[in-house]
Amino acid sequence: xxxxxILVIGGGAAGLTAAYTAAENGADxxxxxxxxxxxxxILLTGKGRCNVTNACSDLREIIANIPGNGQFLxxxxxxYMPQDAISFFEENGVPLKTERGRRVFPVSDKSTDITDALVxxxxxxxxxxxxxxxxxxxxxxxQCLGAITEEGGExxxxxxxxxxxxxxxxxxxxxxxxxxLAKQAGHTVTALRPSLxxxxxxEGFVSSLQGLSLRNVTLRAIDTQTNRVVFxxxxxxxxxxxxxxxxxxxxxxAHMRDxxxxxxxxxxxxxxxxxxxxxxxxxxIQREISGQRLGDSFCPQEDAPNQTPSHGGRKNFxxxxxxxxxxxxxxxxxxxxxxxxxxxxxxxxxEQRRTLAExxxxxxxxVTGFRPIAxxxxxxxxxxxxxxxxxxxxxxLVGGLYFAGEVxxxxxxxxxxxxxxxxxxxxxxxxxxxxxxx
Numbered sequence: 001x002x003x004x005x006i007l008v009i010g011g012g013a014a015g016l017t018a019a020y021t022a023a024e025n026g027a028d029x030x031x032x033x034x035x036x037x038x039x040x041x042i043l044l045t046g047k048g049r050c051n052v053t054n055a056c057s058d059l060r061e062i063i064a065n066i067p068g069n070g071q072f073l074x075x076x077x078x079x080y081m082p083q084d085a086i087s088f089f090e091e092n093g094v095p096l097k098t099e100r101g102r103r104v105f106p107v108s109d110k111s112t113d114i115t116d117a118l119v120x121x122x123x124x125x126x127x128x129x130x131x132x133x134x135x136x137x138x139x140x141x142x143q144c145l146g147a148i149t150e151e152g153g154e155x156x157x158x159x160x161x162x163x164x165x166x167x168x169x170x171x172x173x174x175x176x177x178x179x180x181l182a183k184q185a186g187h188t189v190t191a192l193r194p195s196l197x198x199x200x201x202x203e204g205f206v207s208s209l210q211g212l213s214l215r216n217v218t219l220r221a222i223d224t225q226t227n228r229v230v231f232x233x234x235x236x237x238x239x240x241x242x243x244x245x246x247x248x249x250x251x252x253x254a255h256m257r258d259x260x261x262x263x264x265x266x267x268x269x270x271x272x273x274x275x276x277x278x279x280x281x282x283x284x285i286q287r288e289i290s291g292q293r294l295g296d297s298f299c300p301q302e303d304a305p306n307q308t309p310s311h312g313g314r315k316n317f318x319x320x321x322x323x324x325x326x327x328x329x330x331x332x333x334x335x336x337x338x339x340x341x342x343x344x345x346x347x348x349x350x351e352q353r354r355t356l357a358e359x360x361x362x363x364x365x366x367v368t369g370f371r372p373i374a375x376x377x378x379x380x381x382x383x384x385x386x387x388x389x390x391x392x393x394x395x396x397l398v399g400g401l402y403f404a405g406e407v408x409x410x411x412x413x414x415x416x417x418x419x420x421x422x423x424x425x426x427x428x429x430x431x432x433x434x435x436x437x438x
Contacts, residue, residue, distance in 0.1 A: 004030035007157035011038030014405025015163035016118040017426030023125035034133040039115040040172035050111030053082040054416035055102040068411035072385040076428040092117040144401035159400040166379025166406040178407035188384040194376030196250045201243035202366040209239035218271035219248040231255040268365040281357035317345040382409040393429040404429040
């Protein structure tokens with residue numbers, strides 16, 4: 001049996017932050033981590049670059065980007081803003097940079113720099129690390145006194161912080177352990193679903209476009225029950241054998257809050273050329289048919305357009321489209337527009353030209369569901385925040401028990417907000433008014 005003032009279960013972003021925070025304020029801290037290397041999930045974020053936070057200085061705007069119980073986080077975030085996280089990493093030897101959408105990354109573009117800084121902070125403050133998987137909490141007379149691992153090891157503490165993550169990326173150790181511990185303590189765990197996840201689509205043509213990346217396009221997500229646009233953003237997306245993925249699709253998924261209750265509730269529209277109006281696109285198509293090329297590429301996708309002079313009126317229209325669209329997308333657009341594949345360019349009517357231009361501004365897709373939660377960036381749902389003190393992250397049901405990070409029913413849009421939640425809740429769980437939590 002080992003003992004400490006504080007036992008932190010889980011060595012991710014929230015757990016490491018809670019551990020070094022409590023230790024630097026005088027507590028003897030023991031961190032129980034199931035993996036040989038802590039913070040494995042951080043290593044995968046931002047395609048290995050780690051979008052560590054968002055350089056937003058307005059607390060109201062940050063909360064607006066947290067659709068999953070953002071108001072609950074008001075206290076924790078107000079005491080640990082993105083600027084505090086930025087200062088921590090830069091003071092710990094990790095220079096940072098800010099990119100589009102105020103997304104903050106290490107200058108090195110290496111997520112290992114972020115994990116190393118957190119681990120160094122724990123070592124510097126004397127946090128002890130033990131490897132093991134917590135199987136159950138030790139609870140007596142309404143007080144949490146420690147945890148027992150699946151190997152039978154016993155760890156006693158005056159307070160326990162559960163920061164085990166969610167269900168996303170289970171290969172990193174996020175397999176829902178914290179939910180079982182919370183239920184053992186009598187807590188409610190709300191419905192769990194994926195967020196920031198790729199989307200399954202109904203249209204069969206998506207599989208023919210597998211691997212096609214679209215850049216500088218606008219993706220809109222529309223709630224068909226209200227006919228309201230719930231998401232619209234410029235960026236990059238990717239076609240897959242099942243539907244769509246990439247940054248835009250993942251961001252859109254976080255705005256689809258009630259997918260399970262109404263399959264096919266949401267539809268997507270892809271604007272392939274957001275910088276041009278439909279009328280301007282009509283003019284561009286006519287110029288291509290006339291062979292009057294202006295030299296501007298239509299869509300800077302990886303599947304580069306054919307640059308051979310078209311003399312469009314004397315050839316099939318499908319070859320004209322090859323000059324302004326990725327080649328693999330051309331037959332799909334022809335079919336969606338209702339054009340025969342052997343349509344001659346000279347036969348294109350004004351009405352057909354208008355139909356095509358409008359289609360290029362809103363290529364339709366029907367969302368049929370999320371990909372599995374194991375493929376998601378974050379888990380939506382978790383320990384019911386109504387049973388948690390928002391200032392200290394303490395359980396309202398069991399004394400000496402705290403929760404931090406993704407195990408809570410909180411989740412945000414993409415852009416660095418979810419890691420900021422982990423840091424802020426970890427900080428709140430490990431530190432209150434300058435004193436450790438015991």
